Amino acid sequence: MTTATTNDFDGPSTDASAAALxxxxRPxxxxxxxVLEHRLRAARQAWTSFVFPALGTPVLYLFAMGLGLGSLIRQGSGSVDGVSYLVFVAPALLTAAAFQTASEEFIFPIRVGFKWNPIFFGMNAAxxxxGQIIDGNVLATSVRVVLNGLVYFALMALFGAVPSGWGVLSVLAALLTALSFGGPLCAYIASLDKEASQETLVLRFVVMPLTLFSGTYFPLALMPVYLQWIGWISPLWHGTQLARDLTYGAGEPGWLVAVHLAYLVxxxxxxxxxxxxxxxxxxxx
Amino acid sequence: MPTPVITATDLVKRFGDFDAVKGISFEVAPGESFGLLGPNGAGKSTTMRMVGAVSPRTGGELSILGLDPNRYGPEIRSQLGVVPQSDNLDVELPVLQNLIVYGRYFGLPRALVKQRAGELLEFAQLTDKAKTKIDDLSGGMKRRLTIARALINDPRILLLDEPTTGLDPQARHILWDRLFRLKEQGTTLVLTTHYMDEAEQLCDRLVVVDKGQIMAEGSPASLIRRYSSREVVELRFGSARNASAAEQLAGVGERIEVLPDRVLIYADDGERALEAVRGRGLEAITSLVRRSSLEDVFLRLTGRSLIE
Incomplete structure (x- = not known):
């Protein structure tokens, strides 16, 4: 084999190989x-299934949890964590929505690409x-989470749920939540080969319990101590606390904020x- | 001979303790149409994946366009068109979009990709299906679209893994026609197949592969000349009687093969061999005289049929 070393690539230098180099x-x-462009083009084909959840989820949850449940709590204890229930729960709804989006986005497109409609093999034949295929999918999910998060945040502000001017940064806390859970989930889904409904099991026995036990709808400290560990290992709890620090200044010590960030990253x-x-x-x- | 675009020397691929490819060597010249013919599991697809720079070799040397695929994967793949064994078109995108996103993987400008996608739809006879969903295409259309997709980067080498498996005869002929046009335009084709008629139609030169090794190499005609007689008589006496009938045929033709469902007599003059069979008082249920094919070459080389 020829191994001329006349160019930067330390490779052969026939016309064909030079053209290849x-x-x-660009690739x-x-x-x-x-890969991101591919995902965006696919999203455009099915835009309704992206736009309606992005608008509908925050409206439904803010009404039901923030106003509905919130008014009940106002009549009872008055406030939670020193603020109204709406202010307390809104950042958690934002991060929980990102968490949910990440669960779906790192399960289905990844499973599809490797197995059900193996387009990743086609990408790799090009x-x-x-690594780029994974990165492109991470980017695509990030774009969706940030766009959804901005919509969510705008509605939160409209509902009067964001006292702090730093509040918009809670969208980044939502993104970190999504990626913190999404990274390991993506690795797990990428490793799957046989069909055994693992996707449903993840959604039912990981995503749902984590959503319920991560201090989303009530402070984690209200849980029995023997259940609080679920929050400590849950990206959703760390992300939600971060979002709360940003939207109303939950008053957590600096070291704990650092722990949240470090854990998520x-x-x-x-x-x-x-x-x-x-x-x-x-x-x- | 011009510089080969593919050079494989003692190429080996091992999965665990299974040797899928056991040291095969071949070269492909630019513009040539080269085939790997062999039964399922012969190591053809594994070889194709190594040539396609998506599967690192376990041993031996491999050079594609003068580059080592272990090191220059993306570079080599930028010059290849790949038609995989099973379609992996994106079912979430309509026909034209499938071509466009694929072209973008090569970093080609959007305008160029759009223009080529239009031309390729024409070539694949799918222009009126540009906005159709993938699931609404027939098997033959999907294959044609996959071939069009593989041409979006104007590749120097087109790799086709079992291009017509699973298609009905009419769809196969349309596909062969398209591939033949590419061959006429000078595209280098490398294809695997377990169909001898496909190999005969499309390949200038081929290697017969079995159990990860090359059994023979040459043009279809030269392989037939070397390993078979000019004609073959196929006789069916019924599955119970084939073996005993064959015993009584000893000496007719140059060589006799007994298969479970038929007896094959290899002879230069098939009609005369058939007369000799009748002369021995044997009456077959069906008899057929035909030219020798690559199927016979494979049978001779391995003692087995291509399609089992």
């Missing part, structure tokens, strides 16, 4: 964005690498890197 420059650099990075590695094993057997 040139042609791969090597922007591959993840092409110049895209397994660390779980995402570990899960995401694992997902990239698993994708590589899967696509490049």
């Amino acid at each position: 040139r042609a791969a420059l 090597r650099r922007f591959g993840a964005l092409y 110049p895209l690498s397994p 660390a779980t995402f990075v570990v899960g995401w890197q694992l997902a990239r590695r698993i994708a590589g094993k899967r696509l490049n057997k």
